[in-house]
Structures are given as C-alpha cells and as structure tokens.
C-alpha cells in the first residue's frame with residue numbers, strides 16, 4: 557500500500573493523507589479500506605495453456621484460452637480477445 561499526501565487549494569493549502577492500493581491504484585482516504593482492497597485481489601500462482609487452435613483457425617500461435625491458478629488455490633479460465 558502506498559501512502560500519499562495530496563495538496564489542495566491555492567493560497568490556503570490543505571494536506572490530505574490518502575492510501576493507494578498497489579494492485580489497482582484505487583485511492584482511499586481510509587487506510588483500512590485500501591488494505592481491504594489489496595487483500596481482495598488474487599495473485600497468480602500458475603498459468604497454463606488450456607487450449608490451442610490449429611493454424612488454419614489462428615496463425616498467431618497464441619493460446620486461445622489459459623487456466624490461471626491463484627494463490628488461494630482457486631482458478632479461472634481466460635480467453636483471448
């Protein structure tokens with residue numbers, strides 16, 4: 557988590573302490589909420605190809621879908637767009 561000080565106003569400068577989630581860069585005035593946001597993001601543990609396409613369907617060589625396993629053991633499939 558990043559702690560930021562933001563200055564507002566011209567002649568009467570006010571400082572505000574803000575907290576930024578290091579994963580999605582959302583900024584919160586509340587440190588607890590920023591920590592909650594960070595803990596909510598799943599981090600990658602493993603990524604593996606789930607499906608390839610024949611060259612007649614895709615000449616790029618990129619996989620069509622991949623399976624991503626996260627640090628908590630849950631997984632999700634992602635499809636190329």
Ligand SMILES: [Zn+2]
Pocket residue numbers: 577578579580581582593594597
């Ligand atoms: Zn976040």
